[in-house]
Amino acid sequence: MSGWIRLDRAILENPIWSSKSESFTKGQAWVDILLNANYKPNFFFVRGIKISLKRGQLGWSQLTMAGRWGWSRKKVNRFLKTLEEEQMVTLQTTQQTTVITICNYCKYQDSEPEGVQQRNNRGYNRRPTTKQTNK
Numbered sequence: 001m002s003g004w005i006r007l008d009r010a011i012l013e014n015p016i017w018s019s020k021s022e023s024f025t026k027g028q029a030w031v032d033i034l035l036n037a038n039y040k041p042n043f044f045f046v047r048g049i050k051i052s053l054k055r056g057q058l059g060w061s062q063l064t065m066a067g068r069w070g071w072s073r074k075k076v077n078r079f080l081k082t083l084e085e086e087q088m089v090t091l092q093t094t095q096q097t098t099v100i101t102i103c104n105y106c107k108y109q110d111s112e113p114e115g116v117q118q119r120n121n122r123g124y125n126r127r128p129t130t131k132q133t134n135k
Helices: 009-013 026-036 062-069 073-085 105-109 114-121 130-134
Strands: 042-046 049-053 057-060 089-093 098-102
Touching: 009 026, 026 057, 026 062, 026 073, 026 098, 049 057, 057 062, 062 073, 073 089
Parallel strands: none
Antiparallel strands: 042 049, 057 098, 089 098
């Protein structure tokens, strides 16, 4: 399967996404990282220390991830190491937070070139032919 879909970050507010009674799957945790990554440069403060983030980066502590996903910190750590081994992310761990950089973020999050989008939608945007309208 190829291609991509747009997924509104509003899904994060849906109770189906973040049910407190169920822990996240690994796939759900991965999508949660993608949804919460910065789409433009930004910064935040942790204990008075400014943490600057680039597009495609996320700054969360492993404790924060464990709480969000209903996992232990050990499970979060193993999951992040797996993502790093698979070259899906790079990690920078400090005393304040873990900065997760999503590999190829721009490749997957930028809009497709106009010609590609038109080619993909060609069959769906055609007007009916005379034969189709007469039926």
